[in-house]
Amino acid sequence: MRILICGVAAVALSGCSWLGYTTDGYSNGNAYGGSHSGQHVSGGHYNPQVQSGQYSAGAYDSGAYQYPIAQTYPQDFDPNGPLVGNTMYSAGHDGTSHSYPAPQHSGTRHGGHKGHYAGPRENPWTVNGSIGADFTTGGGFFRGQDAAGAGYNNVSMDEAFKPGIRAELGAARSLRGNRMLTGQAFWAKSEGERVTLRNSATPVRGTFTDHESYGAELGLRQYVTMPASTSYKPYVEGRLGAAYIDDIGIEDQRAVTAPERLGRNFNFIEGGWVPTGAALIGVERPVTRNVMLGLETGIRYSGGLDGAAIPNSTALPGANQYDERWSVPVSLRGRYRF
Numbered sequence: 001m002r003i004l005i006c007g008v009a010a011v012a013l014s015g016c017s018w019l020g021y022t023t024d025g026y027s028n029g030n031a032y033g034g035s036h037s038g039q040h041v042s043g044g045h046y047n048p049q050v051q052s053g054q055y056s057a058g059a060y061d062s063g064a065y066q067y068p069i070a071q072t073y074p075q076d077f078d079p080n081g082p083l084v085g086n087t088m089y090s091a092g093h094d095g096t097s098h099s100y101p102a103p104q105h106s107g108t109r110h111g112g113h114k115g116h117y118a119g120p121r122e123n124p125w126t127v128n129g130s131i132g133a134d135f136t137t138g139g140g141f142f143r144g145q146d147a148a149g150a151g152y153n154n155v156s157m158d159e160a161f162k163p164g165i166r167a168e169l170g171a172a173r174s175l176r177g178n179r180m181l182t183g184q185a186f187w188a189k190s191e192g193e194r195v196t197l198r199n200s201a202t203p204v205r206g207t208f209t210d211h212e213s214y215g216a217e218l219g220l221r222q223y224v225t226m227p228a229s230t231s232y233k234p235y236v237e238g239r240l241g242a243a244y245i246d247d248i249g250i251e252d253q254r255a256v257t258a259p260e261r262l263g264r265n266f267n268f269i270e271g272g273w274v275p276t277g278a279a280l281i282g283v284e285r286p287v288t289r290n291v292m293l294g295l296e297t298g299i300r301y302s303g304g305l306d307g308a309a310i311p312n313s314t315a316l317p318g319a320n321q322y323d324e325r326w327s328v329p330v331s332l333r334g335r336y337r338f
Contacts, residue, residue, distance in 0.1 A: 123337055124174040130296065132331030134166040134188055136211075137299075140323035144197065149315025152198045157325050161211050164190030166329055178223040182237065187214045197253070197316070206253035208268070210246075211325075213302070217241030217276060232285050239278040243302055247271040248322075253314065267308040269322045274303035282333065292335040300327045 136158040144152030170184025192208030219239035226234055247270060252263035280298030287293050307320030 126172050126174075126292075126335045126337045128168070128170050128172050128182065128184060128333065128335050130166075130168045130184075130331040130333040132166060132296075132329055134164045134190065134300070135328045135330070136161050136163065136190060136325065137328055138326040140321060141208075142195075142197065143319050143321045146321065147315060147319035148312065148317045149198070151200055152204075152316070152319060153196060155195050155197070159195060160193055160208050161190040162193060164188055164211070164327075166331065168331075172221070172335065178225070180221040180223070180235075182219040182221055182239070183216070184219075185214070185216045186243075188212070188243075192248070194252075197319075202255045202257055204253070204255050206250040209249045209251060211248060213243045213245040215241055215243030215273075215276060217278070219278070219280075232283050234281070234283045237278075237280040237282070237298075239276075239280070241276045242273055243276045244273050245269075245271050245302070245305060247308070249308075250316075253316075264311075264314060266311060266314065268310065268320045270306050270308045272305055274305060276303070277301045278329075280329075284333070284335070290337045294333045294335075296331045296333050297329060300329060301325070 139157035140154070141157045141160045142153070142155035144154050166186060166188040168184040168186045170182065172180050172182040174180055190211040192210055194205060194207040196203050196205050198204040217239040218241060219237050221235050221237040223233055223235045226232065247267055249265065249267045249269075251265045252260060253266070254260075254263040278298055278300045280296055282294050282296035282298075284292045284294035302325045304324050305322040307322070310317045310320060
């Protein structure tokens with residue numbers, strides 16, 4: 001009997017060693033391709049720590065498999081809800097770990113240790129979309145001081161166009177270091193205003209046609225850890241791209257005392273491609289396991305365009321100078337991971 005007991009004990013100890021799991025926690029091996037530092041918790045489970053963006057050690061026992069919290073992709077841990085940032089795992093009930101049923105034949109084995117499995121890696125790609133207002137804030141558009149006629153006003157971009165709408169649709173890929181590469185196509189439109197082109201005893205007015213554009217941008221987003229709250233994930237993002245702006249015209253350009261039928265319609269700015277750029281800030285919060293919602297604002301820039309050939313009889317040649325355009329977007333954003 002003593003020989004039998006000793007044999008069983010030897011086999012049990014050998015099995016624990018082979019699994020890389022001991023009675024006081026996770027053994028120091030190379031099962032996850034990274035160092036295994038952290039704090040042992042009750043039941044022999046290991047509390048992993050993030051190590052240089054790589055997976056940390058996890059724990060395996062006969063009843064449950066505990067995935068490591070550390071991810072390659074941007075994340076933060078919310079003890080009262082899901083992980084936020086770029087990952088959307090549900091949080092463990094104790095705020096320290098994720099427990100799932102023991103895998104049978106799933107996962108990736110590392111280091112040749114049988115029975116060891118890497119934690120799950122979410123799809124790094126997400127589908128992104130946004131819609132919101134676009135407020136024109138600056139840029140020259142109508143330079144009356146350069147007009148062929150005398151007494152014309154200078155009209156800025158924000159005076160020539162009303163606040164507009166902007167919509168985006170694209171995709172993003174998670175990178176290490178809480179970063180994300182974004183790409184999106186966009187469409188934007190701002191309605192033209194009726195403005196006074198010349199102040200005189202008989203003012204001259206005209207209505208600009210809509211400012212409509214579409215294009216594409218690439219961006220790099222950096223998530224920021226906010227110790228005060230783990231439910232929200234702020235970020236900053238820079239973008240570069242290009243936009244095609246449609247032709248912009250003047251409608252019903254006439255003296256205010258003239259009948260409407262005498263108003264003139266003509267092209268004012270020739271459409272074309274311009275460079276674009278943006279500096280954005282925002283904040284996201286997970287609403288389900290696969291959906292994130294957020295708010296975003298910042299500053300946008302687009303380059304200048306050439307003026308069209310204006311009839312000399314209008315006394316406006318030289319005034320059509322689209323220098324640049326600055327705007328401030330306020331958008332509701334969403335991301336979805338399949």
